Amino acid sequence: MSDKKPKKAAAEGGAIHCKVKGCKANPSKFEFCQEHFDQFKFGLINKQGEPCLDFEKKEEQYQHWKSAKKKSA
């Protein structure tokens, strides 16, 4: 058994951008930008940055939650 590590790992491990596909924002937490971290917390996307099965349903709730958050801030 050998446990050679692929050379690419280093390049892929250090995220420069938010890990959500197509998002170029700087990562803030857990390799997500602020916006996508909120979406991750809310359960809209999984930790791979992929949308959940009920993304559309949850997105509506998320928008409500976000506007409520804005008001209180």
Ligand SMILES: [Zn+2]
């Ligand atoms: Zn993002």
